Structure formats: structure tokens, C-alpha cells
Amino acid sequence: MQRHLISAADLTRDDAVLILDTAEEMARVADRPIKKLPTLRGRTIVNLFFEDSTRTRISFEAAEKRLSADVINFTAKGSSVSKGESLKDTAQTLEAMGVDAVVIRHGASGAPYRLANSGWIDAAVVNAGDGTHQHPTQALLDAFTMRRRLVGPDAGLGQDLEGKRITLVGDVLHSRVARSNVDLLHTLGAEVTLVAPPTLLPVGIETWPCEVSYDLDSTLPKSDAVMMLRVQRERMNAAFFPTEREYSRRYGLDGDRMARMPGHAIVMHPGPMVRGMEITAEVADSDRCTVVEQVANGVSIRMAVLYLLLGGNEPAVTHPRTEEK
């Protein structure tokens, strides 16, 4: 493992499988009466959120607390940042307080990369989502969810997603989730197809390790997992598609479309879902939809990442099976 987690593209197949396997161990902690490990006792982690995100921030915070780390939450709103303080100054101020790791969410693509590579701080940096660039722990939790559902939790240990066919649908252009997933799923051996109107696919996508299609219906029957991406309503002003209704008709997932998927195939969404436009309530609430599992798995994945980045050389959980008895 590298010292920082900035991009899913930085992970080797072995790194990724190690994180997934470690997350399986971490997941067992959630089943205990006392959901806590002493692993990061005495370590300080700051959650540095320059962009609103309830879901990801709480997920990281839960993961940190389950590992017994000391947690500092920093949100840009109402902070020195709103008075004009720079990212560099903010980060250095926090590091002066003895921070071991920085979990950063930032609206600007590349901000975590700069934080990790500019010599501003020494702490480990975990990217919790930057602009339209990367969201590596989201990709890891998605892969974890796929492996559990499509391979099986125990059977999956040590395994990747070789040969699994994954379809991502929607606003690829503005999606850090799509970029992260394409990188990681390819590393794990999956075959990825992106489906979107041409206006929501970036120029230059031809070099990505995936297929691209404008036609959702022809892709569904050969998909083991279909991940719907969030379409931001503010994009409507920029004429990426004519109307919400037309988008929904061509790229929304409803019951009829879900029925065209193989029986074992799952439906995923990074959330928050726009029901009725990108996904119908019927699909969102079906047993095949893994949205709630993805949230739970997010905590396990983030525990695994923080544990491994902060020097976890020993097994994260000592004799977990013995403890469970």
C-alpha cells in the first residue's frame, strides 16, 4: 500500500483485494455488541470537509471511531476557510496539532493530490471525493458490495471480480464515482460498460479501460450489476439533455428494464437517489437494490483503508472467528 489513498487508479490488484479482505474482517466488528477495535488508539484523524457531504463524513467518522482513533471534524462552512484561509494554511494548522491522517473532501479536482504531494504536510491523506476526479473509497465499497453479492462474503476472500460485467449509467462526465469505479473494477478484472447520452460522456473517454454505449436496453441483459449514477438537476441549465422526462425515458431504470437484467444481477446507486428520474421507487426498494448495503459496507471499507494506511502490519482483528464463538 502507498502512504496515501488519492485515486483508485493507484491501487494494484493485490492492494485492492487486501483492502476488500480486511474490510470483511472489519465488517464482523459491526456484528459485535461493542462495535470497537483498539487498533488506532492514540492516533488522530481529521475529517477535512470543504464540501457538504453528510453520508461520506459520517461514514468516515464511524469508521475512525470504531478503530478508536481520536477524530477531529472540520467543515469549511463557518470556519477560517470562509474567511479566506487557503487549503495549505488550513492543512498546516491542523498538522501542527499532531494529526496522523487527513480525510479530505474538496470541490476541486486534484486538491487531495496537492495536499499529499506538495510537501505541505506529512500526514497520510485519504481522498474522500475531489471535484469530478476521484472517490476511491466509494469505488472500494462498491467493489466490496459486488464481491459479497456476486461471489459471496467468505468465498470472496482473496478473490477479485474477474469476468463480472458491470454497467454504470448516467452522468459520467461529472462523476468522480464513475472515474473511480472504472479504474478499480478494471484492476479487479471486471468488464465495465458506461451508458450515457453522448453529452454526459467526457471527451477523451476513448482511452478508459471500458466499453461505452448510448443504449441502456441492449446492455442490461448482459450485466451482473447495474450502477445508476446521480444526475444533478443543476446540469439541466447547460443543455446536457432536453428534459428530465426524456432522460428518464432513455436512461432511467424502472421495473420493466430491471426485468431484462439476469436474475442474479444487482442494482446499485452511490446515493443520494433521485427517485422517479434516474431510478423508480419500485427498483430502489427492491431486494436487488443494494443502496443500504453500500452504506453499511462503506464503514467497513473506510476502517480497512485507515487501518492499512496508518501502519497496519498485523491482522486487523485478532482471531476473529475465535472471538465470535
Next chain:
Amino acid sequence: MSKTLIRGAKVLGGEPQDVLIDGGTIAEVGGGLSAEGAEVVEADGKVLLPGLVDLHTHLREPGREDSETVLTGTRAAASGGFTTVFAMANTFPVADTAGVVEQVWRLGKEHGYCDVQPIGAVTVGLDGRKLAELGAMHESAAGVTVFSDDGKCVHDAVIMRRALEYVKAFGGVVAQHAQEPRLTEGAEMNEGIVSAELGLGGWPAVAEESIIARDVLLADHVGSRVHICHLSTAGSVEIVRWAKSRGIAVTAEVTPHHLLLTDELVRTYNPVYKVNPPLRTERDVMALREALADGTIDIVATDHAPHPHEDKDCEWAAAAMGMVGLETALSVVQETMVDTGLLDWAGVADRMSVKPAQIGQARGHGRPVSAGEPANLTLVDTAYRGLVEPAGFASRSRNTPYEGRELPGRVTHTWLRGKATLVDGKLT
């Protein structure tokens, strides 16, 4: 003023000759000239060029003196071998009145490191809506001949047409920053493979090319001349080539950094590479080099854009666009054009002195190195190779992409009307 004998210099890269400066004028050029009464500069093996002329410099004064001033900017210019710079109008206040352009012009005269020719804004406040008093700026002491909203595009076709028509009255030229604003909303780098991976907003080539296509047609329609700033794409080259083949009065410039650097460097997210127009692809770089060599692109212009450290030592999105260039321009041109065999030193003199002086009507500059001409000269040690060390820059700002990079060539001497502004690499 005393005499100076430059001994054994390769004038425009030709055979070694002696050049005698007497007062502000070149007195004699030839072999074995007498050094009597003259200070001698041994120039064995070095190349002597007419003083360089930069048609595109940001001096930042008035308003952003923390980035650069007329004094520091002209010292940087002299260090880079320039004897004239054209100062862009995007200052605070904007150089859109006779008063502001005269202020900049006078500061240049007082400091004396190189001539400063202000560029006037095309529109009031660079807002693209109302023509600035172009005639008043031309008639001012500054004698403005080049007008530009650089930093912004004159995107309204009617305003651009009117500006092109209006400056015909006094032989002016409109220098366009070609950037279609709607196509570049949120743009942060070249749109392509790298931007797709990095998740940075794309600046498509067509946003530049569509404006250039429109403007050459407008220039043709109204019978005026247009100058295109900092070409950055292969497609732009093709449009300018086509326009010239039709006899349209268009000239174009390329920056040194667009001749050398590509968007692959943005993978570092280091804002030192953030520039407008953005760094493009290797294919674009090669097309720009070829176009400069064959004359489709007329000149090299630095787009020297100084910024204080804190404006670049931050995340990409928050960083200012631009890089300094006066002190490294000639080295980059040597590396990309001369050392590659695309251009000889006479060609460099043409693209970096003669033609920019003609486009901007900088009288007394860009003249032949021959007797009777003003002694505006630059001496270059072309055999030198060294690491770029921004700490030694004369510019107030250090935002160079070449820090620690080895580049060839070093300007050792610069003379402005016979007065040395740079001697042995040191400012006078």
C-alpha cells in the same frame, strides 16, 4: 555616450564580425574593426541579434504591483534580451483610457531598461460591451497601436467588427484572445484524454478555433488586420494558414511554453502549468513548431504572466492562470526551434524581433544589425546549458514551469539604444 566594440559576434548566427556601437547607433559592422576608444565586449562564438520585442507582456502595474511592476518587468525583459515590451491592458484600473496608457508608458521611459509600449483595451473595463476610446489612446503620448482585451475574448461579433473597422483610421491592430466564453465555462485545462482522467473542466480546442475562424472572416470583410494572441492548437494553425492563403491580413503569435510543454504535465496538478490558453497535446506542439518555422505563425510572444507565490501554491482550481516567460523565452525557442533544426538564428531574429516590431509598429526596433541603425541588440551565449533557477529572476514573480529544468542558451548582454542594460548576465 562612449563607444562599444562587440568583437567576433556571429551576427544573426552568421560568420563572426565586429560591431561598433557609437552613442545610440550602430556605427560599423565588419571584420577587424578598431577598438580604439571603445569598451570591448568579447563575443567569440556568441550570437548577436536585434533586441527582442515582446508583443505580449503583463507588467501588472497599475494595480497588482505585488506581482510585477513596470520596473521589475522591464528588468526581467532586459535579462531576457528584450528591448521593447508591449504591456497588456488588463491592469487595475484597466488600460482603457489615455491616462492609464500614458502612466505605463512614462514609467517605462523613466526606468529605462526597455521601451514599454502600452496596449490599450478594446472595450471599457474589458467587459466586451462598449468600445474604449481607442482614438484617444492612440493620440496620447503612449501612441497606442495595438488594442486587446487579452485575458478575455472580444466575443461579441459586432463589437469585434466595429473595433477592427475603427482602428483602420490610424493603422491600429486588434489582438484577439480567442476564447469562446460559453464553450469554456468552468474550463481548467485542455479538453481531452488527460482532462477526462483528472476530472478537470475541459477547454476545447474548438473554443479557440471558432473565434479565430470568425475573426479572420470579419477582418477580411471589413478590410482590416487582426492579430491572434497565443495560438495553441493545430486547428488554429490550419485556420490561420487558410486565411493567409486567401490574402487576409492576419498575424499570429505562439508562446514559448506552447512550443515545449504539453497537457500531460497537468497530471501533477501543479498550478505552475495552469495557463490560458491551456497546454495542449504533443500533436498541437508539433503543429505550432512547424507553423512558426514556415511563417504561418509570425512571431513568438511570451504572455509573461507574473503571479505571487500564494496564487500558485494552492490547489489547481484556486490557482491563477499564467506563467512568467521573459527570462526564459529565448532559451525555450533555442531548445524547440533552433536545436531541432526548424529555425536558424536569422529566423529567430525575424520571429522575436523584426516581425513583432512590425506588427506593433515599434519604431527603431526589429531593425537589421547594420550601420546607421539604432543599437538595440542582444548577445546570446548559445553554447551555454544550465538549470533554470527562478531565485535569480529579475521578475518580481517566480511562477515558471522550468524550475530545475536544463535549458540551452543565455542572454549575456542587452543594449537599448547603445546603453547596456545587461552586462555578462547582470543588469546594469
